[in-house]
Amino acid sequence: MMYFMLGYVVFWALIFSYVHKLNRQYRSLQTQIDLLKSEKTY
Amino acid sequence: MKLLLLTAMAVLSSLVTIFFFTPEEATQGIVQKIFYIHVSSAITMYLGFFIAFLAGIMYLLEKKTMWDEIGSSAAEVGWIFCTAVLLTGPIWARPIWGTWWTWEPRLTTTFLLWLLYSAYLFIRNAFEGTAKRNLVSAILTIIAFIDVPLIHYSVKLWRGIHPTVINAKPGQGGLPDSMKATLTLTMLSFFVLFGLLFRQRYRLEKLKNRLNEVKEG
Numbered sequence: 001m002m003y004f005m006l007g008y009v010v011f012w013a014l015i016f017s018y019v020h021k022l023n024r025q026y027r028s029l030q031t032q033i034d035l036l037k038s039e040k041t042y
Numbered sequence: 043m044k045l046l047l048l049t050a051m052a053v054l055s056s057l058v059t060i061f062f063f064t065p066e067e068a069t070q071g072i073v074q075k076i077f078y079i080h081v082s083s084a085i086t087m088y089l090g091f092f093i094a095f096l097a098g099i100m101y102l103l104e105k106k107t108m109w110d111e112i113g114s115s116a117a118e119v120g121w122i123f124c125t126a127v128l129l130t131g132p133i134w135a136r137p138i139w140g141t142w143w144t145w146e147p148r149l150t151t152t153f154l155l156w157l158l159y160s161a162y163l164f165i166r167n168a169f170e171g172t173a174k175r176n177l178v179s180a181i182l183t184i185i186a187f188i189d190v191p192l193i194h195y196s197v198k199l200w201r202g203i204h205p206t207v208i209n210a211k212p213g214q215g216g217l218p219d220s221m222k223a224t225l226t227l228t229m230l231s232f233f234v235l236f237g238l239l240f241r242q243r244y245r246l247e248k249l250k251n252r253l254n255e256v257k258e259g
Contacts, residue, residue: 015235018122033249037256
C-alpha cells in the first residue's frame with residue numbers, strides 16, 4: 001500500500017511542479033517583455 | 043481553459059477507474075496499480091520524443107523556427123514523462139523484484155534515453171541566444187531518438203527481467219480485458235495531459251523568441 005501511494009504521489013508531484021515551473025517562467029518572460037517595451041516607448 | 047477542463051476530466055475518470063473499477067492483480071496486489079501510470083507515462087514519453095524527432099527532421103529540411111519550438115517543447119515534456127517512468131518503475135520494482143534498480147536491458151536503455159535528453163536540454167540552454175542552437179537541437183533530437191526502438195525491443199533482443207505484458211496473451215503474462223480497458227483509458231488521459239503540457243511549453247518557447255526579438259528590435 002505504501003509503495004502504491006508513493007508511486008502516485010511522486011508522479012503527480014512531478015507533473016504539478018513542472019506546470020508550476022512553466023507558469024512561473026511564462027510570467028517572468030511576460031514581465032521582461034512589458035518592461036523592455038515600456039523602456040523603449042519612454 | 044477547454045483543454046484544462048478536458049485534461050482534468052480525463053485524468054480524474056482514469057484515476058477513478060484505476061482505484062474503484064479495476065480488479066487487483068492476484069499475486070502482486072494493489073501495488074500493481076502503479077502499472078497504469080508507469081506504462082502510460084512510457085507510451086506518452088515515446089509520443090513526445092517521436093514528435094521531437096519529426097520536428098527535428100522538418101527543421102533540417104525547412105529551417106523554420108516553428109519546428110524548433112515544436113521540437114524543443116515536445117522533447118522537454120517527453121523528458122518529464124521519461125523522468126516519471128524512471129521514478130514510478132523503481133517504486134513498483136522494490137516490493138516485486140526486491141530491489142529499486144537493476145541494470146537489465148530495458149531499464150538501462152531507458153536510463154540512457156533520459157541521459158541523452160538531459161544532455162539535449164543542457165546543451166540547448168548552453169547555446170541559448172545563438173544561431174547554432176536550433177541546428178544543434180534538431181540534430182540531437184534525431185540522434186537521441188535512435189534509443190527509443192532499442193528500449194521497445196530490448197525485452198525481445200536481450201534477456202532481462204522486465205515483463206512484456208502489452209502484447210502477451212491472457213494467462214501467459216498478458217492482461218485481462220478489464221485491465222486493458224483501464225490501461226487504454228489512462229493512456230488516452232495521459233495523451234490529453236501531454237497536449238496540455240505541450241501547449242504551455244510551446245507558448246513559453248514562443249515567448250522566449252518574442253523576448254529576443256524585442257531585445258534586438
